[in-house]
Every structure is written in structure tokens, then in C-alpha cells.
Amino acid sequence: MTAPFSWIRPEPWGIHIAPADVWVDPARAVPRALVTHGHADHARGGHGETIATPATLAIMKLRYATSAGAQPAAYGEEVALGGGVTATLLPAGHVLGSAQILLEHAGERVIITGDYKRAPDPTCTPFAVTPCDIFITEATFGLPVFTHPPIGEEIGKLLAARAANPDSAVLVGAYALGKAQRVIAELRAAGHSDTIWLHGAMEKMCRLYEEHGVALGDLKLVSDAGKADLAGAIVIAPPAALNDRWSRRLPNPITAMASGWMRVRGRARQRGVELPLVISDHADWNELTQTIAEVNPAETWITHGREEALLRWCELSQRRARALALVGYEDEDD
Amino acid sequence: MEEFAALLDALVYTTSRNRKLALIADYLRTAPDPCRGWAMAALTESLDFAAVKSSTIKALMMERVDPLLWQLSRDFVGDTAETASLLWPEPETQAPQPPLTLSEVVERLSALTRASAPKELPALLDRLDVKGRFALIKLATGGMRIGVSARLAKTGFALAFGVAVEEVEEYWHALQPPYPELFAWAAGGPAPDLAGKARFRPFMLAHPLEDGEVDLKDYAAEWKWDGIRVQLVRAGEETRVYSRSGDDISATFPELLDKLPFDAVLDGELLVRGCAQGGEAGGAASFNALQQRLGRKTVSAKMLREYPAFVRLYDVLLAEGRDWRESPWELRRATLESLMARLPASHFDLSQIVEAEDFAHLAAIRETARDEAIEGLMLKHRMSPYVAGRKAALWYKWKRDPLLIDCVLMYAQRGSGKRSSFYSDYTFGCWSGEPEAGGELLPVGKAYSGFTDAELKQLDRHVRQHTVARFGPVREVERRLVFEVAFDSVHTSKRHKSGLAMRFPRIHRIRWDKPAHEADRIENLRALIRD
Ligand SMILES: [Zn+2]
Ligand SMILES: [Zn+2]
Numbered sequence: 053m054t055a056p057f058s059w060i061r062p063e064p065w066g067i068h069i070a071p072a073d074v075w076v077d078p079a080r081a082v083p084r085a086l087v088t089h090g091h092a093d094h095a096r097g098g099h100g101e102t103i104a105t106p107a108t109l110a111i112m113k114l115r116y117a118t119s120a121g122a123q124p125a126a127y128g129e130e131v132a133l134g135g136g137v138t139a140t141l142l143p144a145g146h147v148l149g150s151a152q153i154l155l156e157h158a159g160e161r162v163i164i165t166g167d168y169k170r171a172p173d174p175t176c177t178p179f180a181v182t183p184c185d186i187f188i189t190e191a192t193f194g195l196p197v198f199t200h201p202p203i204g205e206e207i208g209k210l211l212a213a214r215a216a217n218p219d220s221a222v223l224v225g226a227y228a229l230g231k232a233q234r235v236i237a238e239l240r241a242a243g244h245s246d247t248i249w250l251h252g253a254m255e256k257m258c259r260l261y262e263e264h265g266v267a268l269g270d271l272k273l274v275s276d277a278g279k280a281d282l283a284g285a286i287v288i289a290p291p292a293a294l295n296d297r298w299s300r301r302l303p304n305p306i307t308a309m310a311s312g313w314m315r316v317r318g319r320a321r322q323r324g325v326e327l328p329l330v331i332s333d334h335a336d337w338n339e340l341t342q343t344i345a346e347v348n349p350a351e352t353w354i355t356h357g358r359e360e361a362l363l364r365w366c367e368l369s370q371r372r373a374r375a376l377a378l379v380g381y382e383d384e385d386d
Numbered sequence: 387m388e389e390f391a392a393l394l395d396a397l398v399y400t401t402s403r404n405r406k407l408a409l410i411a412d413y414l415r416t417a418p419d420p421c422r423g424w425a426m427a428a429l430t431e432s433l434d435f436a437a438v439k440s441s442t443i444k445a446l447m448m449e450r451v452d453p454l455l456w457q458l459s460r461d462f463v464g465d466t467a468e469t470a471s472l473l474w475p476e477p478e479t480q481a482p483q484p485p486l487t488l489s490e491v492v493e494r495l496s497a498l499t500r501a502s503a504p505k506e507l508p509a510l511l512d513r514l515d516v517k518g519r520f521a522l523i524k525l526a527t528g529g530m531r532i533g534v535s536a537r538l539a540k541t542g543f544a545l546a547f548g549v550a551v552e553e554v555e556e557y558w559h560a561l562q563p564p565y566p567e568l569f570a571w572a573a574g575g576p577a578p579d580l581a582g583k584a585r586f587r588p589f590m591l592a593h594p595l596e597d598g599e600v601d602l603k604d605y606a607a608e609w610k611w612d613g614i615r616v617q618l619v620r621a622g623e624e625t626r627v628y629s630r631s632g633d634d635i636s637a638t639f640p641e642l643l644d645k646l647p648f649d650a651v652l653d654g655e656l657l658v659r660g661c662a663q664g665g666e667a668g669g670a671a672s673f674n675a676l677q678q679r680l681g682r683k684t685v686s687a688k689m690l691r692e693y694p695a696f697v698r699l700y701d702v703l704l705a706e707g708r709d710w711r712e713s714p715w716e717l718r719r720a721t722l723e724s725l726m727a728r729l730p731a732s733h734f735d736l737s738q739i740v741e742a743e744d745f746a747h748l749a750a751i752r753e754t755a756r757d758e759a760i761e762g763l764m765l766k767h768r769m770s771p772y773v774a775g776r777k778a779a780l781w782y783k784w785k786r787d788p789l790l791i792d793c794v795l796m797y798a799q800r801g802s803g804k805r806s807s808f809y810s811d812y813t814f815g816c817w818s819g820e821p822e823a824g825g826e827l828l829p830v831g832k833a834y835s836g837f838t839d840a841e842l843k844q845l846d847r848h849v850r851q852h853t854v855a856r857f858g859p860v861r862e863v864e865r866r867l868v869f870e871v872a873f874d875s876v877h878t879s880k881r882h883k884s885g886l887a888m889r890f891p892r893i894h895r896i897r898w899d900k901p902a903h904e905a906d907r908i909e910n911l912r913a914l915i916r917d
Binding site: 195196199295297299316317318320321325326327358360364365 | 401451452455458459462463464468469802807846
């Protein structure tokens with residue numbers, strides 16, 4: 053009889069499931085990988101075999117131009133990995149196709165959340181609370197200062213800025229996978245039916261979302277616009293383009309950014325953001341703590357972000373917890 | 387309070403000066419009295435609530451948040467007021483109360499004592515949202531740091547009500563928050579009654595003399611001394627020293643406060659005794675020495691002894707019970723000269739008129755100015771009244787030709803506001819020795835002006851094409867582009883590795899043609915020190 057949970061091991065390059073020799077979100081190419089979602093710091097290319105949701109595999113194909121070794125698994129479908137380990141992908145509510153991974157071995161249940169959120173999002177399936185023994189949670193916004201307001205308020209600010217500045221383009225910096233499509237979908241839900249203009253880097257991902265049934269309305273490329281088209285328009289671009297030469301073509305742009313980091317003034321000012329929109333695809337502090345309480349695992353492992361504060365919260369609420377030091381994850385522009 | 391909090395929040399994120407002004411003006415037009423007066427006081431940092439310190443806020447938080455979670459949050463956010471505004475626990479539902487007004491907040495903050503603050507502040511914070519809490523804590527602890535100067539706030543006021551900012555300045559310093567007389571006047575009422583107050587009058591300023599000449603029959607020439615322009619005001623028992631922006635700097639120069647023996651408003655240059663800048667009653671030290679005295683709230687006896695201040699007088703606005711501002715310069719000058727005998731020579735001298743036969747002669751005299759650490763010449767129309775601000779053709783400043791040196795571009799940084807997409811701030815260096823013999827470039831200064839928009843685009847492209855490393859907003863570039871840098875003076879400095887710091891460096895010419903190894907060496911720059 054081996055020690056409990058010795059089959060799952062956090063290594064610097066990812067979480068290793070030894071009996072099946074499978075890695076979760078490994079930071080380098082491996083023979084077999086389970087991938088939670090399509091963001092670049094989770095979905096690296098070059099694995100021999102990649103088990104993920106069909107949408108995540110489609111996103112990876114878009115990025116790496118190959119679907120070699122793709123092993124699609126639907127939400128809720130149990131996949132036998134070998135060595136007596138099974139994996140089940142469960143919705144994580146982070147971006148299209150994002151999944152938590154439930155691993156079971158000899159009656160022991162471990163969940164790896166990947167990135168997740170609890171707030172509603174019209175572009176992906178909501179997070180499913182699932183009981184387990186060990187809950188391995190992300191902690192990107194693991195500080196009590198991070199509380200994300202309801203998205204309707206932030207979309208309201210964006211529409212108000214647009215209405216108040218008919219001669220300006222409102223340029224919204226948004227992560228190209230997930231955030232951009234969510235902002236567009238929420239704008240549509242708020243009744244904004246005008247053309248939304250895109251930076252070229254957004255186009256393919258928006259199309260992929262539409263192919264997966266997420267309606268985004270009338271989208272056009274800024275490169276196809278005349279300057280007159282862009283006055284009073286909403287323009288979506290990756291954060292890196294906000295202060296780039298690219299933005300010079302826009303009329304009197306007002307720089308907005310949709311990110312959980314915008315909660316902190318210094319972060320917004322650092323990037324020259326005039327209209328901060330606190331919109332995040334990650335769980336905020338309250339969602340993180342609420343989720344741990346709801347899942348109520350015997351032990352919580354914390355990774356991917358500000359582990360220290362969440363560890364402290366677990367200690368204060370008398371929950372067993374440890375911080376994992378995994379490499380390769382970045383503060384997503386999120 | 388909600389409107390004021392929204393104003394602060396918007397100002398934090400706005401980089402454009404015009405948008406800031408519009409935000410302030412909109413607020414002042416719509417907010418009620420006396421809230422808008424208190425807002426002006428807050429923006430100009432004219433409020434002080436001694437009972438509330440940053441430590442008071444931290445102590446309140448320690449009772450409400452785990453110390454480690456507070457520390458981790460504070461470290462990430464970087465500002466105590468902001469962290470506290472974010473972490474303040476939302477109160478349990480309470481009986482609805484009318485929203486707090488800014489004037490109510492100011493009233494209650496003024497009444498706080500050290501003992502009552504820990505009980506009273508939470509009651510206020512409980513009635514506000516995140517933005518409101520941020521505004522309240524900033525207000526209570528002082529030091530807004532939201533990128534709005536007092537001058538900008540007053541310009542916003544002038545814009546809101548269509549009045550002249552010079553007039554606002556004229557009344558401002560004699561009035562107390564929340565400035566009811568100022569708002570009444572701006573709305574078309576009578577001018578505030580300011581009799582018997584040692585108040586500031588806006589300075590008369592000069593236009594640069596670009597090219598061309600003036601006729602010395604019409605204009606008198608005076609040295610432009612390298613100190614700080616001040617206004618010395620006495621009205622009855624009160625004497626005050628004001629800086630160019632109208633800030634009361636009396637506390638920084640206490641030795642001047644009992645030296646003006648009669649009621650007057652005098653315009654002059656504040657200097658420190660030394661031997662670099664000549665004058666009739668002993669010389670003045672360079673600007674570097676004066677810098678030791680600037681920005682201090684209290685002054686030690688040692689400071690007073692080592693860097694004694696005096697005023698070199700340029701002009702008289704009020705004296706002998708009369709307002710001279712409408713009178714021609716010639717008459718004011720004669721009046722000033724007649725006053726000198728009644729002023730102690732220990733603390734006052736007269737800025738001498740520079741006599742020259744004609745303009746060419748004056749130009750030759752001006753060439754010698756460098757050795758005396760003088761900024762250049764002032765040319766004042768003999769018939770000019772003393773008017774606020776810059777008025778064409780009345781006064782000119784004719785700065786001496788700048789010093790020039792060839793430097794090599796080393797780093798570039800993105801600008802701010804309109805220039806945020808351009809690499810527009812340049813750090814450049816000179817060679818420590820012969821470049822062929824292993825000499826290296828050491829940074830000597832930083833400039834972000836002196837080029838045209840077209841040149842900026844070229845420079846931006848150059849930076850992007852020759853980047854060798856990136857550090858956040860800064861790019862290190864290949865050392866190949868030479869700038870001819872103009873500057874006013876150079877001093878020794880411990881802050882820079884080169885040991886030198888330039889005053890007012892700007893790009894004079896971009897030497898696309900010049901090879902980097904032909905740029906100047908540090909010694910050439912050091913030879914230009916005139917401390
Ligand atoms: Zn992600
Ligand atoms: Zn991530």
C-alpha cells in the first residue's frame with residue numbers, strides 16, 4: 053500500500069500523475085498532457101498527446117497550426133489514463149472550453165482547477181462545484197483587495213464613456229482569448245448593436261468563438277476602417293497594442309483596459325489607462341474563498357498567483373493548505 | 387461627497403491637461419456651495435487635519451483585517467489610503483442615512499481630535515463606497531498626489547466661470563476656504579474686500595526674445611539673475627514672501643519677515659549670499675547654493691548662517707500708500723530707487739540697469755554673462771505698466787546662448803499623455819575616455835524637448851530599430867546616434883555616475899551624420915562647471 057496521494061506530484065514543470073505518466077498543463081513539451089484551457093501559459097505546444105475539451109483543442113490548433121495527438125474529452129466524460137487513474141473534465145467558467153480536471157485513483161479524488169471564475173459569462177459553461185479530497189486552486193487574484201464588481205457596471209462605464217465622447221474612439225485593451233469575446237458579448241447583451249472594431253490579432257479567435265456558438269454581432273477590422281468610421285466607435289485590441297504605434301490611427305482615443313488588475317490605481321496608471329474596467333476571467337478573493345468553502349476539501353493546494361494570502365486565509369479558517377511553486381505561469385493580462 | 391470622489395477618481399486616470407481642466411470646471415459649475423469651495427481647498431492642498439495621520443488609518447485597519455493580509459495587500463497596492471479604501475469591511479445593513487456631503491465631511495474632520503478620531507472615522511467610512519473612502523482618507527491625511535497642481539485647479543476655476551486666472555490668483559491668497567467671496571465674485575458679484583491683508587499679486591512675466599532686436603531708447607536692460615522670483619508683501623503687521631506660483635514661502639525664509647520697514651509689494655529675485663553673481667551689496671551664490679534653502683518648512687540656525695538669503699529688487703507694485711501698477715516702468719523704477727535708502731542693505735539690493743550704447747553692444751555684454759552665472763537679460767519697455775501674466779511687447783527675456791555638447795543616445799523611454807506611444811524621453815552620455823582606448827559612455831542627462839514632431843517620429847523609429855534591451859517602459863539602444871545637447875549650466879552631482887548634472891538640457895540638433903566616437907568626453911563637460 054503506497055502513501056495516500058503519492059500518485060500525484062507537483063513538480064516545477066507541472067503536476068505529474070506518475071502511474072499514467074501524464075502531466076497537467078506542463079510548461080514544456082511532454083509525451084502526454086492534460087490541458088485545462090487554451091491560454092498560452094497552460095497550453096504549450098509540442099506534446100505527443102493532448103487531452104482537452106474540443107474547444108481547447110480547437111484553440112490550440114489555431115495557435116500551433118497542428119492538431120497532432122489531439123484527444124478530445126467532453127465535459128463529464130470519464131477518460132481512463134492508465135495505471136488505474138481516470139480523468140474527468142468539468143467546466144471551469146474561465147474561457148471557452150476551460151476545464152477543471154478531476155483525477156481519481158484508488159478512491160482518492162483530486163481536482164485541479166486550472167484558471168476559473170464564478171461570475172456569469174455568456175461565452176462559456178459555468179464552474180461546476182464538485183467534491184474532492186485535494187483541491188488544487190489557482191490564486192491569480194489571491195489578495196483581499198481584489199473584488200471584481202458585477203460586469204454590468206463596468207460595461208455601463210464603457211458605454212457612458214463612448215456616449216460622452218462622440219469624437220473619440222474608445223480603445224479597450226482585452227486579452228485576445230476570452231476577455232475580448234466576453235466584453236463583446238456583454239456589450240451586445242447591454243443593447244450595443246453597432247459595429248465593434250477589432251485589432252487584427254483578435255479576428256481569428258472571435259471567429260472561432262462564433263463557430264462554437266457564441267454570437268458576437270457585427271465585427272470589423274480597424275485596418276478596413278476609414279478614420280470617420282472610428283469616431284464614437286468601440287475598438288478592441290490586445291493590451292500590448294494600447295500604447296503602441298498601432299493606436300495612432302484612432303481618432304482622439306480614450307484608453308480603456310478590461311482587467312482584474314484595474315482594481316488598483318497604480319496598475320492602471322502604469323499602463324496609461326484612462327478608463328479602467330475591472331473585468332476579470334479569474335476568481336476574485338471572495339470567489340476563491342467561497343469556492344474553497346463550498347468544495348470543502350480535506351486539503352487545498354494553492355498555485356498560480358499570490359499563494360501567500362490565500363494560504364493565510366486557509367490558516368485563519370483552519371483548513372489544511374500548502375503552496376505549490378510551479379514555474380512558467382505568468383500574471384495573465386487579465 | 388460622491389461627486390467629489392468621482393472627480394478625484396477621474397483626475398487620477400486623466401493624463402491630458404485639457405481634460406483635467408474640463409473635469410475640474412464641470413465639477414465647480416455643478417457642485418453646490420460650500421462643497422465646491424472645500425473641493426478647491428482640497429485640490430490646492432490648503433486643508434490640514436492634524437488629528438488624522440496615515441498611522442491612524444493603519445491602526446483602524448489592524449482592528450478589522452488580519453495584519454498579514456493587510457501587509458501583503460498594502461505592499462501590492464503601494465498606497466495606504468487606497469488599500470484601506472479597498473479593504474474596509476462593508477457595514478452590515480444599516481438604517482438608510484442621507485448621503486454625506488463634502489462640507490459635512492470637512493466639518494466632521496475638522497472637529498476630530500487624536501482621541502476621537504478612532505471612533506468618529508469609522509462612522510464616516512461606513513457611509514461611503516470604495517471611491518468615497520479613498521477620497522475621505524486622502525482628504526483627511528493630506529497629500530492628494532493626483533497630478534493636479536494648485537495652479538491647475540485655479541485655472542480650472544477660471545475656466546468654469548469665464549474669469550481671468552490672474553484675477554483668481556490675486557484674490558486667492560487673501561481668502562480662506564471655502565472661499566465664498568471668490569465664488570460670489572465669479573458669479574458676477576462684487577470683488578472681495580481685501581484691505582489690510584498681505585496678499586499676493588500675480589507676477590508680470592516676459593516673452594522670450596526669439597530673433598530680432600529692440601530699440602534701447604524704448605527698452606531698458608537688466609540682468610536676469612539665477613535665483614527664484616519672489617514677491618515680498620507687507621500690510622500692517624503682516625509680512626509674507628510668495629513664490630512665482632503664489633505659494634506662501636514665508637516660513638522657508640524667516641530672515642526676511644522683519645526687514646521690510648513699511649507697507650509695500652516688491653518684486654525681486656531671491657538669492658543666497660556668495661560670490662558668483664555680482665551686485666552692489668556683495669555677490670550672490672549660484673543656484674546650487676540656493677537650492678539648499680528651498681522646500682523647507684523649518685530652517686535651522688546653521689542654514690540661516692551658511693546660506694543667508696536676500697532679495698535683489700526688480701520692481702515695485704505698491705508703496706507709499708499707492709498702487710503703482712498702472713504707472714510706466716520708468717516711474718516705478720525711480721520710485722524703487724528712492725525706496726532703497728530705507729531698506730536694510732543686509733537683505734536688499736537693487737538689480738542694476740545694464741547700460742549699453744546700442745543693441746550690438748548689449749549683445750556683447752550679454753556674451754560675458756556666462757561667467758557670472760546669470761541667466762541672460764531682461765528687456766523692459768520703459769512705458770510698460772505692471773500687468774499680470776505675459777503681455778506681448780512689454781517685457782522680453784533674452785536668454786544667453788546655451789552651452790552645447792555632443793552626447794550619444796543611450797536609453798529612450800515612452801513619453802506620457804499625447805506622447806505615450808512614442809519613445810520621447812532620451813538619456814544620453816559622454817565618453818569617460820577615448821572610445822578607442824576603452825572609454826565608456828556614462829549618462830550625463832535626460833531630455834524630452836527641442837525636436838519637432840517630424841523629428842520625434844524619426845527618433846521613435848530609430849529607437850525601435852536599434853533596441854538592444856528592454857526594461858519596462860525603457861529601451862536601451864545601440865550607441866550610435868549623436869545629439870547636440872543645449873543646456874544652461876552644469877554642476878557636480880553625486881546622483882549620477884558621471885558626477886555631473888546639467889540644468890535644462892534639451893536636444894539642440896540631431897547629428898545623424900556624426901559618428902558616436904566623435905561625441906564629447908566627460909572632461910569637456912566638466913570644464914564647463916561654474917559653481
Ligand atoms: Zn487562463
Ligand atoms: Zn493562467
